[in-house]
Each structure stands twice: as structure tokens, then as C-alpha cells.
Amino acid sequence: MWSAGYALGASFENTLVISEDRVLNPEGLRFADEFVRHKVLDAVGDLALAGQPLLAAYRTVRGGHKLNHAVLSALMADPSAWRLVEAAEPARRMRGYADMGAGMMLPAYGPEVS
Secondary structure: OOOOOOOOOOOOOOOOOEEOOEEOOOOOOOOOOHHHHHHHHHHHHHHHHHOOOEOOOOOOOOOOHHHHHHHHHHHHHOHHHEEEEEOOOOOOOOOOOOOOOOEEEEEOOOOOOO
16 A cells, blocks of 8 residues: 555554454454444444434444445435434533534434334
């Protein structure tokens, strides 16, 4: 990747390097569930692109950026599938959490319907 001009800031200290069927980092995985953590972080970041906090449940099997984008695009394309609700006040403030307004997006259907 470096020779192609990508991942120029990557190193063994900040990246997990995988080749075919093994981890190349000398210390191995940092966490036993490192791959799952990465997938969850990807999904949270992708779904944050909704522009408002989501009050929802999200389940995926073998998901990735492309699937997350497709789900969010389909949700946003169907105004009957969600509604904007006003929150009385944030449940809790987290340090570093940006103000995103008082609204929250709420799916208009439940898991038993979808």
C-alpha cells in the first residue's frame, strides 16, 4: 500500500497488518475480539452519517461499509420508515460529544416488523 501512496501514516504501532491467514504484527492482536471491535466502530461511524443521533437497533451479519451505506441510504430514502422526535433532554452528556441539536431520528417500525 505504501508503494501505491496509501496508508502513509500506518505503522505496526497503529495498524493491524494481516497477510493471507496470519497477523504480521510482532505482538499479535491487541485484543482477542479486535476484529469485532473494528466492525462495530465502522458501523457506528457509518450510521453517524445519518446527521442525527439514531434511536434504533442495528444488527448485521458480515456487514461492512458498503452494506452500512446501503442500509442508511434505504432508510433515508423512505420518509415513512423514520421520524424525527424531539428529546426532552439528552440522557447523558459525554465529554467530547458534539451538540447535534435536540432532534433524534427514530425508526417508525420495530424489529418484529422489519
